[in-house]
Amino acid sequence: MKKIILSLVTIAFLVGCNEGAKPKEAATSEKTEMLAPIADSVLETATIYEANIRQYSEEGTFNEFTKDIPxxxxxxxxxxxxxPIYPISSTKSKGSLGSYYAITDYTKVNPEFGTLKDFQKLVKTAHDNGIYVVLDWVANHTGWDHVWIKEHPDYYTQDKDGNIVDPLNPETGESWGWTDVADLNYDNMNMRKEMTEDMLYWVKEQNIDGFRCDVADNVPTDFWAEAIPELRAEKPIFMLAESAKAELVPVGFDMLYNWPGLHTMNEIAKGEKPASAWNQLKAEQDSTYTKGTIFMNFITNHDENSWNGTVFERLGDGTEAFAALEYMTPGMPLIYSGQEYDMNKALLFFEKDTINKTKGKFYSIYEKLNVLKETHTALNGGKNAAAYEPIATSDDTKILAFKRSKAGDTVYYIANLTSESIDAEVRLIGDFTNYMTGEKIKLGPAKFALKPWQYMILVK
Structure with a gap:
């Protein structure tokens, strides 16, 4: 078949960020409508934000974060x-403040952040603004000061001498190094019951909308199969697993971590894999996961930022191209606290730190990308996600091109995922707008130049 070769002819004027579309409006203080329970339709266009309360502000409180919800x-x-918002164990604590994930009581709040009333205000403010609130849930382990340690030692995994142990790698039997926490024993049915009841407390009494479940695949799958229906009997909730394991979807999780996507982006950025590795990954995921599986797409989160480097350290000059890819690929994009402010430091994990909330380059980029995702059916990323189709290029090792389409709407992504300028050919023709710049582009039979890490999001 004869190749159709793409060319670029730009017109020297800018248009609005997306044909008149505007950012979502914040609610006024007078708004009191009840937010409808989360539904599958919400997940098609949603963006999720990870709130690190301790580091979000100098005060590190619920109230300071709540101010920024609008x-x-x-x-x-x-x-x-x-x-995690719960009290933190001091026994075997790491650092001066300890880890969010070493919990002493699943039904109380950490006084470091404020009071239960303050958290209730956070939830109400979010709901008044049409935003759902998901709590981080740590079902695999507790801190060493949890009441169960003394009252129910049988709730925990023990060694041959009856000593409670920290979590172990099931393949090697060796410690993961999480010495500040004690491993829970899911062979104990009473513990399972109490765990579910504690989760229900936040749904029934505090009106939260779901859970992000820490190391979800370290907890027996049959626990989730029992607990999630009980939670959903109370109201519809959203369930996110910190896992990429496909078997967690049939038991009730809505969304999985796209760890393979993050690792592939890191490898492409370092030149360790070609651009074609992305389309290869998408093909593998389509053949491996149940239709309707949602992936959380991200270029950073609390673990990546604190332990593996900032986005700029890992992705370098390709950071913006990969941030856009996070939105363009099927799934739900994540923004981590500070990411919108061009954060270029690794936040301390066990000590107080603070993000710098000064708007730079990326704040407006995320505003534009969020409008794009909300207003284009072609970027639906939920259980009825838009189609993803690779587009052939003159050099798939360097150029990533694909289209998303649904219900008559189509959006294209084209990127040079290398540090070198290249002359490119892509099988695409027509008149488009480069969404991020507003430039009008006519695609026809001619080669065109792509600068290092240059990307385009094309819309009709």
Whole structure:
């Protein structure tokens, strides 16, 4: 078949960010409508925000974060995932403040962040702004000061001498190094019951909208199969697993971590894999996962930022191209606290730190990308996601091109995922707008130049 070769002819004027579309409006203080329970339709266009309460502000409190919820709404956030809010164990604690994930009581709040009333205000403010709130849930282990340690030692995994142990790698039997926490014993049915009841407390009494479940694949799958229906009997909730394991979807999880996507982006950025590795990954995921599986797409999160480097350290000059790819690929994009402010430091994990909330380059980029995702059916990423189709190029090792389409709407992504300028050919023809710049582009039979890490999002 004869190749159709793409060329670029730009017109020297800019258009609005997306044909008149505007950021989502924040609610006024007078708004009191009840937010409808989360539904599958919400997940098609949603963006999720990970809130690190301790590091979000100098004060590190619920109230300081709550003040910015209307701004998050305007930026285009639909779901807030709040990192663990519970009291932190001091026994075997790491650092001076300890880890969010070493919990002493599943039904109380960490006084470091404020009071239960303060958290209730956070939830109400989010709901008033049309944003859902998801709590981080740590079902695999507790801190060493949890009441169960003394009252129910049988709730925990023990060695041959009856000593409670920290979590072990099931393949090697060796410690993961999480010495500040004690491993829970899911052979104990009473513990399972109490765990579910504690989760129900936040759904029934505090009106939260779901859970992000820490190391979800370290917890027996049959626990989730029992617990999630009980939670959903109370109201529809959203369930996110910190896992890429396909078997967690049939038991009730809505969304999985796209760890393979993150690792592939890192490898492409370092030149360790070609651009074609992305389309190869998508093909593998389509053949492996059940239709309707949602992936959370991200270029950073609390673990990546604190332990594996900032986005700029890992992705370099390709950071913006990969941030756009996060939105363009099927699934739900994640923004981590500070990411919208061009954060270029690794936040401390066990000590107090603070993000710098000064708007730079990326704040407006995320605003535009959120509008794009909300207003284009072609970017639906939920259980009825838009189609993903690779587009052939003159050099698939360097150029990534694909289209998303649904219900008559189509959006294209073309990127040079290398540090070298290249002359490119892509099988695409027509008149488009480069969404991020507003430039009008006519695609026809001629070669065109792509600068290092240059990307385009093309819309009709």
């Amino acid at each position: 701004a998050l709404k305007e930026m285009g956030i639909d779901i807030i995932w709040v990192m």
